[in-house]
Amino acid sequence: MLRKPMCTILLLALAPVASLGASQASSLPKNGPEAVTGTKVLTAPEAAKLLPDAVFFRGQSAPIQARNSSGVQFAKDALLLISLVDTAGYSSSVQEKYQAYLITEAAIDIEGHRLEPGAYGCGFLAANGFVVMDIGGHDLFSVRSSKDAELRRPTPLQVLPSPGGVGYRLYVGRDFVNFALSVSAAGSPHQ
Numbered sequence: 001m002l003r004k005p006m007c008t009i010l011l012l013a014l015a016p017v018a019s020l021g022a023s024q025a026s027s028l029p030k031n032g033p034e035a036v037t038g039t040k041v042l043t044a045p046e047a048a049k050l051l052p053d054a055v056f057f058r059g060q061s062a063p064i065q066a067r068n069s070s071g072v073q074f075a076k077d078a079l080l081l082i083s084l085v086d087t088a089g090y091s092s093s094v095q096e097k098y099q100a101y102l103i104t105e106a107a108i109d110i111e112g113h114r115l116e117p118g119a120y121g122c123g124f125l126a127a128n129g130f131v132v133m134d135i136g137g138h139d140l141f142s143v144r145s146s147k148d149a150e151l152r153r154p155t156p157l158q159v160l161p162s163p164g165g166v167g168y169r170l171y172v173g174r175d176f177v178n179f180a181l182s183v184s185a186a187g188s189p190h191q
Contacts, residue, residue: 038075041159041168047071047081055085055101057121058094058137062086064101070159072168074181078106082122082170084157097131097139099123099172100157107182110170111143114182123172130177145175 042050048066055064062085069083082102087095098121108115110132121133124145131142148154154173162169167180 038073040073041161042069042071042073042079042081044069047083050079051081051083051103055083055119057085057098057101057135058090060089062089065156068155068157070157072159074106076106078104078181080104080106080108080179082157082159084172085121094137097121097123097125097133098137102132108179109182110141110179111177113141113143115140124175128175130175143177145177147174148176149174 044067047069048064050071051064051066051069053063053066054061064083064085066083069081071079071081073079080103082100084099085101087098090098100122102120102122103118104115104120105117107117110130113132115132119135120140121135121137122131124130125142128145128147129142130145132140134140148169148171151171151174154171156172158171160169160171161167162178162180167178169176169178
């Protein structure tokens with residue numbers, strides 16, 4: 001006699017759990033590069049949730065510009081996050097180069113230069129260049145940047161998939177550099 005009401009209660013208790021699992025499975029990408037690689041470009045609100053409110057660089061703490069943030073979630077839950085930074089308290093020589101804060105949990109290649117996991121300052125230079133610095137403000141490398149005259153809606157900072165389908169582009173306005181997850185000689189990503 002109690003068996004039928006107990007089964008009904010059990011079914012009612014499990015229904016929301018099953019429904020939640022089905023809705024999560026249906027929201028996963030079924031085709032395209034995200035389905036195969038598991039990578040995803042992060043929007044400003046998604047990146048801002050993961051970034052701290054302020055970052056440390058060259059002996060000072062500066063607030064990030066959350067609305068000008070982006071990133072990439074790579075296949076194995078490794079993140080690359082980047083945000084423009086308010087550099088008002090820094091000297092003009094530092095402000096010339098330090099515009100953004102980059103955090104990566106995986107090794108990446110930026111225009112042929114390997115960047116190990118860590119936190120870095122970076123920026124686009126007036127003379128068509130891009131510089132990456134350690135958190136002490138020491139230059140690690142600089143590369144030539146390019147201009148994308150065909151970019152429809154340039155924003156202060158954004159990350160977009162590379163038109164060639166391999167890697168990504170980091171944009172500040174129309175200026176960009178290419179980057180990708182670093183790959184070993186054997187073809188597997190470094191983490």
